[in-house]
Amino acid sequence: MNNNWFRRLLLSYLPVFFIVTTILFIIFxxxxxxQNRKEALKANEFLASQVMQYLDNSLRSIDFxxxxxxxxxxxxxxxYTAAGSDDVYAGIQVLEVIDELKIxxxxxxxxxxxxxxxxxVFSNGKAVPIEEFPDASFIEESRSNPTRKWVDFRNFKALPLQSAQQVVTLVRGMEGGTGLMVVNVDLQTLRKSIMQMYAPEYTFVNVISSSGGNLWDEHLPESGGAKPASGxxxxxxxxxxxxxxxxxxxxxGKVVKFALQFYNIWFAFAIAVVLIGVIWVVYVTRRNYKPIQQIVTLIQTVASQKQPGTSSAKENEFRFIQNTLERMxxxxxxxxxxxEENLILQKKYFFQELLEGxxxxxxxxxxxxxxxxxxxxxxxxxxxxxxxxxRYPQFAVDYHQHDQTLLKFVLSTVLQESAQQEEADVWAEWISERRLYAILWLSETALSEQVExxxxxxxxxxxxxxxxxxVTIGTGGVATDLRGLRASxxxxxxxxxYKAALGMNRVISCGEVPDSKNDVxxxxxxxxxxxxxxxxxxxxWEKHFERxxxxxxxSVLSRQEMMNTVQLLFQHYNREFAELPREYQELxxxxxxxxxxxxxxxEVLDDLRLLCWETFRELxxxxxxxRCSKKHRTHILEIRKYVEENYNNPELSLNYLSDLFDINPKYLSKLFKDEIGEKFVDLLISHRIERAKQLMLETDRAxxxxxxxxxxxxxxxxxxAFKNVVGVAPSDYRKAI
Structure with a gap:
């Protein structure tokens, strides 16, 4: 291909480049x-659902x-049952209820x-007649319509000289029809809470009441009517x-709608440009076909076979060229x-053969x-x-399988870097899940141990x-041949x-392993x-356990020796408990x-000690x-009878009964719960309160x-205690009966 052909091909396809670029820009x-319109629709749908959910949750919570x-x-x-408006204490109590609701x-x-x-009407801590209250007309309307609950927005003022506020109102009737409880929700506060969910400069939110009024209209018409949306x-x-x-x-929204009206014009223009580009490409391709044909012929000569699925190079030359190169x-x-995979596996297998012999x-x-x-x-x-x-079991729990593989690779890499810093060579392979085996090359110098x-x-x-x-590292001795390497x-x-005895996160050399003093x-x-x-x-038994x-x-035992000792302990337990009753054997x-x-x-002795200690202590x-249950369960009915007969004793308590019947207070409390089905304190209070109710009913005593x-x-x-059990104070109970 000469320069003339290169320039001709460049000038032929350059217009196509501009055409395709233009189409891509238009399509983009x-x-x-x-896409922006779709995202706007989704965002507005989500915003509307969130606003509605917030309104419903807020109103439901207040209503509930x-x-x-x-x-x-x-x-x-x-x-509502007080004697009259001069009952100051009842007013103070109900004012606390109102304040708590507002908070x-x-x-x-x-x-x-x-x-x-x-x-x-009790409002703002004062009691006034209904006819003097500014909201008297609303009260009369609600009294005649007891089924009302939430009332759409309206103007409300608690005092005659106070400016009216826009509110939505919850009306709830009291039990027995004794009155109403009216709760006004500030519309302005509700609006500010919702406006925090969106940006008003870009998005609008209208809340239309059931009567057709717009809750966001600051000048609400008397007859309702929604304020038109801003988009x-x-x-x-x-x-x-x-x-x-x-x-x-x-x-x-109108601007966006106007801009989207050009979609059909843009689409028609893109189709026209595509057609012009196709005609131009066909014309230029016919003129420059011969050089491409030479390339295809050369590839067919070199390639051993054609790509499956292509009938002839003349039908799709570029695809033929591409598929041939991709296949190669x-x-x-x-x-x-x-x-590379086989080399890694072969290297690991060679490592095992070298160490295992x-x-x-x-x-x-x-x-x-x-x-x-x-x-x-x-x-x-x-x-x-x-x-x-x-702590490999915990390691397996904390990390995913992929992360475990990555961390093991890090351990191997860090070992190699540590050796390289000391100008030493190391060969490491993961042969088991928790152990990394490595061969460290040592020089002949006297400083080799220092390098190690x-x-x-x-x-x-x-x-x-x-x-x-x-990690814990175990090291073998220095070897000079393959047999010594396997011994190492x-x-x-x-x-x-010996990690179980000497501890974790350290180096344990074969020369540091002490002689075990296993005195059976x-x-x-x-x-x-x-x-x-x-x-x-x-x-x-605790003293013997520690000993x-x-x-x-x-004795500085290895892990296996420790396990043998523990197995010996278990054998003694099995033999001794075999002679005890069945329930002890089950324990x-x-x-x-x-x-x-x-x-x-x-992994270490402290783990084994803690495991055995917790199990033996629970046992x-x-x-x-x-043993205590068998001894004292027969006395529980006697104790209950004593409580029923001596409930009026002020000194009666768990400690008193434990001293009287010689039973541990904690165990006595557990017996009450298990055998009688209730706590001692609940049983005692129940008898005292029932007797008090009987005396108030039958006598006039103070x-x-x-x-x-x-x-x-x-x-x-x-x-x-009386109020907790009965629900009202003793004085109120006596009045009620």
């Missing part, structure tokens, strides 16, 4: 405008709270109470609770990926494998280390600094078994004393099951409770005397 802006106060508040009921619901502007029996209405919601309708839209690229990429290597074979995987040349000093993730310590200490420091978990692996794994006779002696004390519910684990700690069986499940996850408490007779030396305590 058209789609952009259409008011209705609940009417039905349950004794102070409110007392006000809990900031939307409430005012509340006033209407009492029919004396035609009094096109995009979404409308109607409340099934209040009957109000919410309308939302964009302020400049894909084949190359797949081959490269498979080669499953394959014999000659010097030549070993050198060839090391060169293949780009590993350092073999020197005469190697060392194996094993890195174990501490720096690598491992630097590795632990970085892990503790950058990761949220720790065994030494490193053996050293790591001393263990058996302590275990025997522990099990015997537990069987007899003797509290000295046993102190012996295990002092031990349940505890033993929990122990077996917990033994799968412990001891259950055995003690079972309430103070009745209080003392039923066992209350303090009248306030009697008054509080």
């Amino acid at each position: 802006f058209q789609l952009f405008n259409e 709270k008011v209705l609940r106060e009417i039905l349950t508040n004794p102070d409110l009921k007392n006000y 809990n619901f900031p939307l409430i502007d005012s509340i006033y109470l209407v009492r029919y029996k004396d035609n009094i 096109e209405v995009f979404s409308t919601f109607t409340s099934s609770y209040s009957g109000w309708k919410v309308e939302t839209g964009i302020n400049n 690229i894909d084949q190359t990429k797949q081959y490269q990926e498979k080669y 499953t394959r014999p290597f000659t010097d030549g074979e070993l050198q060839a494998e090391m060169t293949k995987f780009k590993l350092p040349e073999l020197d005469c000093r190697w060392m194996v280390m094993v890195v174990e993730i501490d 310590r720096k690598v491992l200490s630097g590795y632990l420091e970085k892990v503790g600094q950058y990761l949220n978990f720790t 692996l065994k030494e490193a794994s053996h050293a790591l078994d 006779y001393e263990f058996l002696k302590t275990i025997s004393l522990l099990v015997q004390a537990m069987r007899l519910s003797d509290e000295t 046993l684990f102190d012996q295990i700690s002092a 031990w069986s349940a505890s033993f099951g929990r122990l077996l499940r917990g033994l799968e996850d412990w 001891a408490e259950q055995m003690q409770a079972m 309430i103070q005397e009745i209080s003392e007779e039923v066992g209350y030396t303090n009248y306030n305590s009697f008054n509080r």
Whole structure:
């Protein structure tokens, strides 16, 4: 292809470039405008639903709270049954109820109470006759229509000289038709709350009442009539609770609508441009077909076969060229990926063969494998280390499988970086889930041990600094041949078994592993004393338990040796509890099951100690409770009879009964709950209050005397207990009967 052909091709397709670019710009802006409209519709629909939900929730909450106060508040009921308007105490109590409603619901502007029996309105802490109250006409209208609940917006003023405020009103009748409770919600406050949900400069919200009035119109007409929206209405919601309708839209909706009218013109123009471009491309392609044909012929000659699905290169030359190149690229990429995957697996397999000794290597074979995987040349000093993730079960719970793989890769990478900082080489592979095995190359210099310590200490420091978990490292001895390398692996794994005794987040060298002092006779002696004390519910079992684990700690045992000791302890428990009654055997069986499940996850001796301690302590408490239950359950009916006969004794209490019947107070309380079905205090109060009600019904004695007779030396305590049980004060109860 010469320069003349290049210039001709460039000039041929340059107009097409401008045409296609123009079309793309038109389509982009058209789609952009259409997408904006759709998003605006969705946003307005969501806004309308949120406004409606807020209005319904606010009005429902106020209505529910008011209705609940009417039905349950004794102070409110007392006000409507009071003797007259001069009952100051009843007014103070009901004023507290009103203030609490205003505090809990900031939307409430005012509340006033209407009492029919004396035609009094209680508003702002004052009682005035209905005819003197500015809202008298509304009261009479509500009195004649008792089914009203929420009244659409209206003008309200609590005082004659006060300016009127726009409110919506909740009217609730009192029980028995004794009056009304009128709650006014400030429309301006409600509007400000809703305006925080949107930007008024871009969006408008209209709330239309059931009578057709616009709640947002600051000059409400007397006959209603909605204020026209400031733009096109995009979404409308109607409340099934209040009957109000919410309308939302964009302020400049007319401008958007006008702009969208050009859609058909833009579309027709784009079609025309596309047709012109197609004609131009066909014309230019016919003139420049020969050079392309030469390229296709060359590719067909080189390629072994054509792409499946194409009948001839003449029908779709560019597709033929593209598919041929893509097939070649894909084949190359797949081959490269498979080669790298196989290389990784082969390297890991070679690592296992090297450490486990499953394959014999000659010097030549070993050198060839090391060169293949780009590993350092073999020197005469190697060392194996094993890195174990501490608290691996918790690690598996805290992190997803993908995150676990990533963190394990980080552990391997950090180890390599730590070795590189000390100019050493390391080869690490994850052979098991929780353990990273590594080979560290050591030089012949006398400073090799110093390099080893720096690598491992630097590795632990970085892990503790950058990761949220720790690792423990076991190291083997220095090896000079393959047999020594495999022995170093065994030494490193053996050293790591002593993590249970020596602790986590450290390096355990095979040379630091102490000789175990496993004195089986001393263990058996302590275990025997522990099990015997537990069987007899003797509290000295705790001392023997601590002594046993102190012996295990002092002996510096490996994990397996600790497990053997614990298994010996379990065997003694099984033998001793086999001689006890069935219920005790079941207790031990349940505890033993929990122990077996917990033994799968412990890592250090303190974990094992805590697991056994909690299980044995719970077992001891259950055995003690079972023994006490058998001993004292027969006395519970006698104790109940004593309470029923001596309920008027002011000193009667759990401590009094425990001293009298020689039973622990806490256990006595549990017996009352389990056997009688109620607490001791509830039983005692029930008898005293029933007797007090009987005395008030049958006698004219003073309430103070009745209080003392039923066992209350303090009248306030009697008054509080009576009100909690009966629901009203003793004096009110006597008036009612």
